[in-house]
Amino acid sequence: LSVIPRDLLQQYEPIIAFIRNADVLIHEAQYPNDEYAKKIGWGHTGLSNACLLAKLGSVKRWIVTHHDPIHDDSLLEEKLLLTRQILETIDYAIPVTHAFDGLTEVF
Numbered sequence: 010l011s012v013i014p015r016d017l018l019q020q021y022e023p024i025i026a027f028i029r030n031a032d033v034l035i036h037e038a039q040y041p042n043d044e045y046a047k048k049i050g051w052g053h054t055g056l057s058n059a060c061l062l063a064k065l066g067s068v069k070r071w072i073v074t075h076h077d078p079i080h081d082d083s084l085l086e087e088k089l090l091l092t093r094q095i096l097e098t099i100d101y102a103i104p105v106t107h108a109f110d111g112l113t114e115v116f
Contacts (some may be wrong), residue, residue: 015083018065021065024062024066025062025065025066027066027110028062028063028066028068029067029072030066030067030068030069031066031068031069032069032070032072033068033069033070033071033072033115034063034068034069034070034072035056035071035072035074035108036054036059036062036063036071036073036074037053037056037059037073037074037075038054038055038056038059038060038073038092039053039054039075039076040053040055040056040077041055041056041088041091042055042057043054044077045058045085053075053115055107056088056091056092056095059073059093060092060095060096060099060101061099063096063101063103063105063113064096064099064101066096068103069103070103070104070105070116071104071105071106072102072105072106072107072108072112072115073088073089073105073106073107074091074107076107076108076109077107078113083084085107087106088107089105089106089107092105093105104116
């Protein structure tokens with residue numbers, strides 16, 4: 010993370026401080042990077058950015074929420090696998106799952 014310029018991270022410090030060391034982060038990551046590029050400004054987070062946020066905040070577990078209604082179960086499974094791959098790639102392979110209606114127990 011030392012390769013990220015300090016001035017780029019500065020604007021995100023309040024949210025990073027807020028989530029720091031959380032046992033469980035419930036945060037959206039609605040769009041994979043290829044979709045997110047076309048939807049910047051819609052009020053959602055790209056998957057890679059959310060993964061990095063989880064790492065910067067040193068969260069222990071993550072529940073990804075706020076899924077696009079046009080994404081079917083198969084696409085959501087692919088997105089969850091991609092999430093885990095990204096977290097592993099950035100050396101932060103924490104437990105992660107998707108939120109869903111009726112979710113009561115995690116991990």
